[in-house]
Amino acid sequence: MSTSGSSYEPAFVEIDGVAMRYGGADGTLALRDCTLSVARGEFVAVVGPSGCGKSTLMRLVTGLWPASAGNVVVAGREVAGPLSVAGMAFQNPTLLPWRTILDNVMLPLEVVEPHRRRLRREREAYREKARQLLRIVGLDGFEARFPWQLSGGMQQRASLCRALVHDPQLLMLDEPFGALDVFTREELWTELQTACATLKPTVILVTHDLREAVFLADRILVMSARPGRIVAERRVPFGRPRTLDDLYTAPVQALVHELREHISAARRGEVLEAPHAA
Numbered sequence: 001m002s003t004s005g006s007s008y009e010p011a012f013v014e015i016d017g018v019a020m021r022y023g024g025a026d027g028t029l030a031l032r033d034c035t036l037s038v039a040r041g042e043f044v045a046v047v048g049p050s051g052c053g054k055s056t057l058m059r060l061v062t063g064l065w066p067a068s069a070g071n072v073v074v075a076g077r078e079v080a081g082p083l084s085v086a087g088m089a090f091q092n093p094t095l096l097p098w099r100t101i102l103d104n105v106m107l108p109l110e111v112v113e114p115h116r117r118r119l120r121r122e123r124e125a126y127r128e129k130a131r132q133l134l135r136i137v138g139l140d141g142f143e144a145r146f147p148w149q150l151s152g153g154m155q156q157r158a159s160l161c162r163a164l165v166h167d168p169q170l171l172m173l174d175e176p177f178g179a180l181d182v183f184t185r186e187e188l189w190t191e192l193q194t195a196c197a198t199l200k201p202t203v204i205l206v207t208h209d210l211r212e213a214v215f216l217a218d219r220i221l222v223m224s225a226r227p228g229r230i231v232a233e234r235r236v237p238f239g240r241p242r243t244l245d246d247l248y249t250a251p252v253q254a255l256v257h258e259l260r261e262h263i264s265a266a267r268r269g270e271v272l273e274a275p276h277a278a
């Protein structure tokens with residue numbers, strides 16, 4: 001089974017035969033023989049049963065944990081520590097409460113080169129860029145507020161801006177909308193789609209929400225139950241920009257249903273025949 005999109009060559013993220021065990025020889029084997037690749041500019045969603053190792057996969061790609069076996073290569077280099085080319089957003093926005101929204105969004109620019117070096121000289125241009133991102137996600141006018149003055153959905157929007165402000169080549173999103181109500185979540189899908197169309201990062205999104213995966217991704221990878229590996233992939237054959245109304249069409253619902261069957265099988269420890277990649 002191919003796990004790379006041929007129309008996006010060359011691969012930007014390559015994970016080859018990776019295993020990950022937490023806590024020594026008797027510990028939890030989270031991933032085994034996990035292989036996938038993501039092409040530059042591609043948007044891939046990873047779905048699978050709870051506890052199958054999705055977040056572990058994200059930690060390996062971003063260099064937050066080392067793999068126990070196998071190779072993780074990003075942008076042609078073996079990952080050996082935290083990646084500066086990656087922007088990240090998680091289920092909880094983790095904004096710093098003592099900084100304004102604008103200053104929270106600016107944070108990666110104070111850490112990641114070459115922005116760190118340029119920041120003092122080009123601060124106003126960078127601030128304008130952060131403001132522009134906040135405008136894209138509908139936070140115009142909230143730049144000077146503090147995180148605790150914003151709703152959860154607004155904080156998550158700001159955290160997406162923070163993940164994008166340093167033009168990361170790789171955007172890693174681990175259930176970034178999981179804690180939000182369905183309406184806010186759907187709004188943010190549209191905003192993320194707009195931001196990605198403008199900034200064109202390579203994206204890996206972990207999600208439990210199959211509609212979210214179909215709305216946002218070019219390709220969806222399904223993981224087995226733990227120890228996780230990729231057992232199916234499905235290219236999303238719908239054009240862009242996608243609208244929320246598209247989610248109610250029969251082809252989208254059929255794809256969601258098919259993915260659901262793969263995950264149900266994975267939960268039972270079974271693997272369905274790999275679906276045809278469109």
Ligand SMILES: Nc1ncnc2c1ncn2[C@@H]1O[C@H](COP(=O)(O)OP(=O)(O)OP(=O)(O)O)[C@@H](O)[C@H]1O
Nearest residue numbers: 022023028030049050051052053054055056057226
């Ligand atoms: N720091 C850790 N130490 C020990 N075991 C861990 C650690 N992190 C995760 N695990 C275990 O590894 C397995 C995979 O966890 P992981 O969080 O990657 O799964 P997941 O697919 O992201 O889960 P969910 O869908 O519930 O968010 C689980 O059994 C989990 O308990």
